[in-house]
Amino acid sequence: MGIDTHYVETKRSLNGSGGEAGAQSSSKVPQSIAHITPFKVLKFGSSILRGPKDLPRVVAEIYRYHRKGIKIIAVVSAFNGDTDRLIEEASSFGAEKDNIHAPRFISLGEYRTAALLAIACDQAGLAAGVLGARALGFRAKGHPHRADPLGIDKQKLLQALKQNDVAIIPGFVAIGESGEPVLLGRGGSDLSAMILAAELGLEEAVLLKDVDGVYEQDPAQAVGALKRYSHISYEDARHVAGELVQERAINHANRKEMSIRVGCLGGGYDTIISAKTIPPTISTRTRPIVVALAGCGVVGGAVADLLQEQAQDFQLCAMLVRDSKKTRPDSVRGLKQVSSVEALLDAQPDIIVDALSSGALGERLTEAALARGISVSSANKQALAGRLEPLHRLANEKGACLTYSAAVGGGTPMIELVRRVASSARIISIEAVTNGTVNYILSGLAKGHSFDEALKAARKAGFAEADPSADLTGMDAVAKAEILAWEGFEQAVSSTTPSQILDAALLDKISKAPGAWRQITRIIREKDDRPRISVSYHRVEEDDFFYKINDEANAIRITTRDGSVYSTKGRGAGAVPTAHSIVADLGAIRRQRA
Secondary structure (H helix, E strand, O other), X not given: OOOOOOOXXXXXXXXXXXXEOOEOOOOOOOOOOEOOOOEEEEEEOOOOOOOHHHHHHHHHHHHHHHOOOOEEEEEEOOOOOHHHHHHHHHHHOOOOOOOOOHXXXXXXXXXXXXXXXXXXXXXXXXXXEEOOHHHHOOEEEOOOXXXXXXXXXXXXXXXXXXXXXXXXXXXXXEEOOOOOEEEEOOOHHHHHHHHHXXXXXXXXXXXXXXXXXXXXXXXXXXXOOOXXXXXXXXXXXXXXXXXXXXXXXXXXXXXXXXXXEEEEOOOOOEEEEEOOOOOOEEOOOOOOEEEEEEOOOHHHHHHHHHHHOOOOOEEEEEEEOOOOOOOOOHHHOOOEEEOOHHHHHHOOOOEEEEOOOOHHHHHHHHHHHHHOOOEEEEOOHHHHOOOHHHHHHHHHHHOOOEEOHHHOOXXXXXXXXXXXXXXXXXXXXXXXXXXXXXXXXXXXXXXXOOHHHHHHHHHHOOOOOOOOHHHXXXXXXXXXXXXXXXXXXXXXXXXXXXXXXXXXXXXXXXXXXXXXXXXXXXXXXXXXXXXEEEEEEEEOOOOHHHHOOOOOEEEEEEEEOOOOEEEEEEEOOOXXXXXXXXXXXXXXXXXXXX
């Protein structure tokens, strides 16, 4: 497949030899470079989709692949119990097991899940499209409740993936020969996932369950040590995993010589169903990662909410706050509150999340944590700009990880894209919209609002701080540019780079030349090989890419020496998108240490 600049696809990825794009420890650029698969099929079963409250965990799983530049096909089951309730209700009206109209009603469970997941993805800044069986051209024949799949309209799926980060497919349902919905049998979402992966030419599909692989016996009923398979053959899986994976899905994988990867949310362990069996080994489950939270404002509170949904993987131990009497989110009520860096470190966390608004305090916290061998996930660009090289060196010396995906782009995976491109090509220039607050204000001005009205709206939406001076002076964008420059050009840049201020004079200029204005950050490789940063305001009507970046959106466009162009866009401000970026970093560190 060629490079499509809208797809956020690159020729190379950073996650080779077990590494992951979000976690850095021993070196800035990993030793190996592996090819990245542009598409991945993830199937989310009812064992993890117990109800709408589980959707944030599913979104987090989608996001961790999205930030690697992978397009996701998310196949979903109905929420736990929904299918049984729908079958019972249909039966109460006389629908027998072979009733041709019942599938339309029973499949409402999958369609409900798909629609709610799309809403949750949108909140997190992921562009999502829902393709039902008819829109997908998913055809099947035979019994209306146990139909045999015939295939899909591949072009419709590819078009949906071109327009979105994730294509959400209600599993279990197809369109029969009469044009009516038909079902693929109990556990049919597993089969849906395998059909879609086969149609896309993928080598595997990932089935996400409430267990981290196939065990010798049901973990819920096992006595004594648990033994998990790393690899199990199709034939053995039919006997051992019959209650976990639909047999028809296993048979389809066998015919197509594909693999089925069975695992749980968050990854770390899984089982591959393919041609061979490796005897199971005793499972060693790792303890939850202990996390301390520095700052519990809008972003910190959203991080706490997400971690509460992943309590099996993460455990909050303490939080650093300025005002212990302030009302906190339910997710942190009762959590130990401390007022000093030393007290937070003394809580002995594995990782500290820096969601502080103070760059100076964040810098002191990060250095002190790394010095103790405590990993840091930071959203604090002011604490990192100009200091990444010594901080990474310290992390490497102490065996800690330093991650900061949320420091640039919010929920837009800018740093990940820069790393992937830089690992395989020489970057000539980076152009980006990195400040969601300023972009929101500029979008308001374009709609005819006054500056005060636009700023007030940005504050109300949770994008603008009480003191927006760092945004309006451009210093926020400069700090982010310094981080991108270090990642893309492997050189530190002085923080004294001048920027253009959104002041009365500039507002007057914008008012006299109305249209689509953007604050554009540019990082250009100079003749002496050093990067030069500029932050300035431009009309972008003739630049289709930046012209479409409205409200709080962020975007980045990278050009390499061979003329290739890579880009991505997404929500650059807001608590939920930023929190997902932080939690994805935490997951990367957890998997790296598993």
